[in-house]
Amino acid sequence: MQHDVIIIGGGLVGMTLALALDAHGVTSAVVDAADLGATTTSEFDGRVSAIASASARMFRAIGLGGVLDKHGGAIDGIRVTDGLSPLNLHFDAAEGDAGPLGWMVENRLLRTALLEAQAKAAGLTLHAPARAVVERTKAGVTATLGDGTVLGAPLVVAADGRRSALREAAGIRASRWTYPNVALVTMIEHADEHGGVAAEIFYPSGPFAVLPMRDPHRSAIVWTVDEGDAPGYLKLGPRGLSAEIARATGGYLGDLQVIAPPSSYPLSFHHAGSYVAERLALIGDAAHGIHPIAGQGLNMGLRDVAALTEVLVDAVRTGLDLGAPAVLDRYDRWRRVDNMAVAAATDTLNQLFALKGRAPAAVRRLGLAAVERIAPLKRRFMAEARGETGDRPKLLLGELV
Amino acid sequence: MESKESPAASATTDPREAAFFGGLASDWWDPKGSSAMLHRINPLRLGYIREACVDRWGLDRRARAVLSGRRALDVGCGAGLLTEPLSRMGAAVTGIDAAAENIAAAQAHAGALPIVYRSIAVEALAREGATYDLITCLEVIEHVADRPAFFAALRTLLAPDGLFVFSTPNRTPLSYATLIVGAERVLRSIPRGAHDWSKFVQPDELTAELADAGLTVTGVQGMTWRPGTGFVLGRDVSVNYFGTAIPT
Numbered sequence: 317m318q319h320d321v322i323i324i325g326g327g328l329v330g331m332t333l334a335l336a337l338d339a340h341g342v343t344s345a346v347v348d349a350a351d352l353g354a355t356t357t358s359e360f361d362g363r364v365s366a367i368a369s370a371s372a373r374m375f376r377a378i379g380l381g382g383v384l385d386k387h388g389g390a391i392d393g394i395r396v397t398d399g400l401s402p403l404n405l406h407f408d409a410a411e412g413d414a415g416p417l418g419w420m421v422e423n424r425l426l427r428t429a430l431l432e433a434q435a436k437a438a439g440l441t442l443h444a445p446a447r448a449v450v451e452r453t454k455a456g457v458t459a460t461l462g463d464g465t466v467l468g469a470p471l472v473v474a475a476d477g478r479r480s481a482l483r484e485a486a487g488i489r490a491s492r493w494t495y496p497n498v499a500l501v502t503m504i505e506h507a508d509e510h511g512g513v514a515a516e517i518f519y520p521s522g523p524f525a526v527l528p529m530r531d532p533h534r535s536a537i538v539w540t541v542d543e544g545d546a547p548g549y550l551k552l553g554p555r556g557l558s559a560e561i562a563r564a565t566g567g568y569l570g571d572l573q574v575i576a577p578p579s580s581y582p583l584s585f586h587h588a589g590s591y592v593a594e595r596l597a598l599i600g601d602a603a604h605g606i607h608p609i610a611g612q613g614l615n616m617g618l619r620d621v622a623a624l625t626e627v628l629v630d631a632v633r634t635g636l637d638l639g640a641p642a643v644l645d646r647y648d649r650w651r652r653v654d655n656m657a658v659a660a661a662t663d664t665l666n667q668l669f670a671l672k673g674r675a676p677a678a679v680r681r682l683g684l685a686a687v688e689r690i691a692p693l694k695r696r697f698m699a700e701a702r703g704e705t706g707d708r709p710k711l712l713l714g715e716l717v
Numbered sequence: 718m719e720s721k722e723s724p725a726a727s728a729t730t731d732p733r734e735a736a737f738f739g740g741l742a743s744d745w746w747d748p749k750g751s752s753a754m755l756h757r758i759n760p761l762r763l764g765y766i767r768e769a770c771v772d773r774w775g776l777d778r779r780a781r782a783v784l785s786g787r788r789a790l791d792v793g794c795g796a797g798l799l800t801e802p803l804s805r806m807g808a809a810v811t812g813i814d815a816a817a818e819n820i821a822a823a824q825a826h827a828g829a830l831p832i833v834y835r836s837i838a839v840e841a842l843a844r845e846g847a848t849y850d851l852i853t854c855l856e857v858i859e860h861v862a863d864r865p866a867f868f869a870a871l872r873t874l875l876a877p878d879g880l881f882v883f884s885t886p887n888r889t890p891l892s893y894a895t896l897i898v899g900a901e902r903v904l905r906s907i908p909r910g911a912h913d914w915s916k917f918v919q920p921d922e923l924t925a926e927l928a929d930a931g932l933t934v935t936g937v938q939g940m941t942w943r944p945g946t947g948f949v950l951g952r953d954v955s956v957n958y959f960g961t962a963i964p965t
């Protein structure tokens with residue numbers, strides 16, 4: 317069966333690409349090793365994602381706005397503090413007039429919305445659970461599934477996550493390192509309303525993020541702790557953990573309880589040296605993974621989706637071979653440098669906040685105070701949070717290509 | 718049969734140059750081969766052609782096969798780098814080239830695409846009486862020996878509401894430095910000896926020659942290379958330029 321594109325990996329990024337392409341009449345086959353129906357349960361993925369406003373505009377443009385309207389919690393402000401010091405940096409959506417900075421949505425609800433849209437998408441075929449043997453040649457790509465089905469296309473997209481087998485097979489090197497931290501993820505219910513404000517509280521072990529859910533009395537917690545401390549926290553039990561979280565927040569949400577079993581994720585950084593190879597393009601975590609300090613991991617992947625969709629739609633409409641180097645190079649140029657900048661900034665931020673001692677703390681406070689006072693700098697940070705920096709693909713402006 | 722006509726029978730194509738390009742035919746489709754430069758500018762030039770067609774005929778700019786139902790002629794088609802995309806854009810395309818070897822390579826590569834390839838000169842084709850909605854003639858004009866005869870033939874081949882799209886290097890010191898010294902000799906991204914700078918045409922000269930043939934130029938844009946971005950279209954016509962023309 318011949319398609320415009322074969323996508324390996326139907327996670328949040330791969331499936332969004334398939335739907336964005338379908339919205340432009342570009343056909344695809346998505347192959348995922350997992351049973352995607354099972355990925356919509358909270359046991360599989362209890363995480364919550366911040367969908368930056370630019371990513372949200374793309375969702376709306378391709379008909380996925382419903383999940384934000386029905387389930388999304390609007391982020392109207394972000395407050396960044398150095399520990400519990402009273403000095404803070406506040407980003408307020410009301411300072412611009414472009415609506416919320418982003419939306420908090422549970423990953424499982426995003427997955428459900430993507431699968432529902434997939435079922436209705438005419439130009440999209442899903443093969444899951446299935447594994448493919450992918451062969452890339454000068455002439456084209458074939459993907460042979462376990463049941464003998466052979467898929468053909470001029471291009472294969474690797475959306476197969478951080479341990480991308482396609483990336484490895486293409487011999488693309490990724491620079492990588494691991495952080496000596498893990499992220500603890502859970503959900504809390506609190507007496508006081510969060511007011512749509514996301515809090516990023518920086519501790520020496522890393523950021524402690526409180527993310528406002530749709531229910532004004534619920535927030536998601538992403539807590540970066542030292543690797544060695546994680547098992548201890550996980551064993552605490554709901555009461556002990558609630559007490560620790562209350563202490564870390566400084567009590568600004570009133571009484572609180574943990575309402576979901578905590579899970580932990582190791583943190584690492586990786587960035588592929590190239591996003592393209594012969595008839596191959598990498599997107600999402602297959603291309604890059606950053607510290608979740610700024611909630612940008614998925615958003616970087618969604619920006620890849622927007623750029624690659626524009627590149628491929630332009631190519632289809634001008635009759636080009638979708639796997640031609642001139643087509644793929646445009647995507648690589650467009651996204652790799654931009655992502656490198658985000659990755660570097662995130663890493664720097666993390667390093668800066670991880671430094672112990674009084675001098676770094678002074679620098680951080682000075683930095684926070686400076687950003688707070690210097691309007692252009694602050695606007696720049698806001699734009700970053702919204703996902704509005706760089707040369708933006710049309711989808712991130714809310715327009716179809 | 719016209720398609721058996723030998724390249725030498727054409728009055729307007731320099732036979733030495735035709736032989737030179739024929740020798741390159743098998744290499745045409747290798748994106749890293751001697752036509753690497755054409756592969757790299759192809760997205761830009763196809764985008765330009767598409768825009769021009771959308772504007773000329775008020776087409777749906779989001780349509781996948783925007784040229785459906787239109788007849789197109791690609792003059793100097795080589796091995797079909799532009800012809801195949803025009804076919805996928807929906808046009809019923811005829812690709813012609815003076816070098817029979819190019820036509821053979823193009824036919825071999827076309828696969829199932831319904832393209833008509835012929836080794837025939839435009840003057841001979843014009844005598845057959847068919848007309849085309851779109852005529853493309855990219856990086857060809859600078860190789861033509863008798864331009865007035867060539868343009869007159871194109872005018873005959875163009876339908877009354879048709880569109881002619883051309884591109885060609887300008888004749889400036891910068892184009893000499895870029896194309897002859899830089900691209901051919903230093904970078905070797907264009908085959909050495911592919912161009913004769915003295916035959917390059919300046920935009921105003923070309924506009925006047927086309928006017929003499931009954932074709933009105935409706936727009937000219939320059940193509941330049943920018944570090945970090947690659948090839949872009951703009952006002953700078955000092956190296957290479959694209960243009961559109963319609964029957965006067």
Ligand SMILES: Cc1cc2nc3c(=O)[nH]c(=O)nc-3n(C[C@H](O)[C@H](O)[C@H](O)COP(=O)(O)OP(=O)(O)OC[C@H]3O[C@@H](n4cnc5c(N)ncnc54)[C@H](O)[C@@H]3O)c2cc1C
Binds near residue numbers: 325363366478610
């Ligand atoms: C603790 C934590 C918190 C985070 N918080 C945020 C946040 O708030 N905001 C944000 O933007 N980002 C966040 N991120 C990052 C975000 O989760 C990821 O960037 C995003 O989910 C990546 O999606 P993906 O589709 O590229 O990869 P994945 O979600 O890894 O999907 C890969 C898919 O490919 C399939 N697959 C793998 N190998 C194969 C194969 N060989 N054949 C077939 N299929 C295969 C898998 O089954 C899977 O479905 C966070 C990450 C962590 C760890």
